[in-house]
Amino acid sequence: MRAPISRLLGLGTAAVVAGAITFASGPAVGVTTTDPATAAPAPTAGTSAAAPAAEAPTEQLSIAEMDRTGNHTMGAGIAAHAGESHVTTASPDALSAGVSAQALSSSAAAASAGGPPPGRVQGFDISAWQPSVNFRQAYGNGARFVYVKATEGTSYVSSTYKQQYATAKQRNLYRGGYVYAQPSQASGAATANYFFAHGGQWSKDGKTLPPLLDIEYGSAAQGTCYGKSWSSMRSWIKDFNRTVVAKTGRYPAIYTTTDWWKRCTNNSNQFSKNPLFVAIYPVKDFTTPGTLGRSWSKWTFWQWASSGTLPGDQDVYRNDITYLKRFASRTS
Numbered sequence: 001m002r003a004p005i006s007r008l009l010g011l012g013t014a015a016v017v018a019g020a021i022t023f024a025s026g027p028a029v030g031v032t033t034t035d036p037a038t039a040a041p042a043p044t045a046g047t048s049a050a051a052p053a054a055e056a057p058t059e060q061l062s063i064a065e066m067d068r069t070g071n072h073t074m075g076a077g078i079a080a081h082a083g084e085s086h087v088t089t090a091s092p093d094a095l096s097a098g099v100s101a102q103a104l105s106s107s108a109a110a111a112s113a114g115g116p117p118p119g120r121v122q123g124f125d126i127s128a129w130q131p132s133v134n135f136r137q138a139y140g141n142g143a144r145f146v147y148v149k150a151t152e153g154t155s156y157v158s159s160t161y162k163q164q165y166a167t168a169k170q171r172n173l174y175r176g177g178y179v180y181a182q183p184s185q186a187s188g189a190a191t192a193n194y195f196f197a198h199g200g201q202w203s204k205d206g207k208t209l210p211p212l213l214d215i216e217y218g219s220a221a222q223g224t225c226y227g228k229s230w231s232s233m234r235s236w237i238k239d240f241n242r243t244v245v246a247k248t249g250r251y252p253a254i255y256t257t258t259d260w261w262k263r264c265t266n267n268s269n270q271f272s273k274n275p276l277f278v279a280i281y282p283v284k285d286f287t288t289p290g291t292l293g294r295s296w297s298k299w300t301f302w303q304w305a306s307s308g309t310l311p312g313d314q315d316v317y318r319n320d321i322t323y324l325k326r327f328a329s330r331t332s
Contacts, residue, residue: 067219070156072180073127074149074214074313075279075306078257081217081224115304117286120316121145121324125178125303128160133311135171141309144321145174147212147277153182154194162199169207174328176209177201178255181240184218184226188239192247202248206329210250212277213240216260225264233264237271249331253277253300261293268295275300275327277315300327 063080066072116122122142126133127149138146146168150161161177168175179195186194195211202208215237218226225233237254244252255277261267276296280289281304289302298318305314317324 063219070152071128071158072152073129074125074147074178074180074255075216075303077216077218078260078279080219115286115308116314117302117304117316119320120302120318121321122310123147123174123301123315123317124310124312125149125315126164126312128158130312131160133164133167135167135173138310139171139173143173143310145176145209145315145317145324147176147178147209147315149214150177150179150200151191151195151198152180153185154190155182155185156180157198165199165201174207174209174324176212176253178212178214181213181215182226183215183228183233183236184222188236188241189243192240192243192252196247202250204331206325209253209328210275211244211248211252212255213237213252213274214255216256216279224260228264230264230266230268234266234268234270237265241271241274251275255279255301255303256293258291258293261295265293267293271295272297277301277303279303281305 063076066076121144123145124138124143125147135146146164148161148164148168149158150165151157165175165177177195177200179191179200181191183191185191192211200211202211217224228236241251244250251273253275254271257279272295274295276292276299278289278292278299278301280302283289283304286304289299289304292299300318301315302318303313303315308314317327
């Protein structure tokens, strides 16, 4: 469980602010079980996790805390880019337009009430900030896939990744691991190698999704594009790509927003082989996430809400379960 916050997600030049989501406080000494039948391991050196049980009250997690621990949840950079210390304030664009945070929150809640997008396979994404995931219940609520955070840059390893990943498999979910990019910390190749060296996995079992690169806004100290030019950012992503393809034969999926893609790659069209995991919400039209970066004519995954009936962020795959099975079974 996580305490209510809201997020900014860029859609081209439009500011889109998400509704209430929740974060667990952390890190702490231990973690709770990730499933009624399975206990998660205690954190080891260089890792962080959260302690409260799923039913216990939780404190709001600040961006500063995620910066301090080097453990950012998917979308944290998007929130920080909105100028939110706890991901609670309205975006600068929305405020300059005279839209109050309360109005944005109400609008987001109304939009979220219209989902999930129809005709799609439901899923979710989690990290060590969600140590108490009930995968059995998530499956019962309609989830059929999950992305689990494994690493961040070359300095953080999730203490809950292996357990969450294994339990997801036990509960018959398609699953994949994701790495939160820190392009100013290490090269794309080093980031990918760190992912594989610390539990990041892919196998030809027909149930494993391609590794996911979570690349979003850098911190204020790093800069939106981590101090990189358009060409150097494109080169960084290509470096990550080459390493993942060499190890798995598959191109990694890319999680990002259209706005970040425009700002930091000059809206590159060079990554069409990478499945797109687009972050756009809330929206009134639940049939489409809207404008995509130039590399893609279609999206593969869509993070459409920040909270709902499933743990963590609410995601969908673009088609039905038959196509998801085919997607997971691909070897290139």
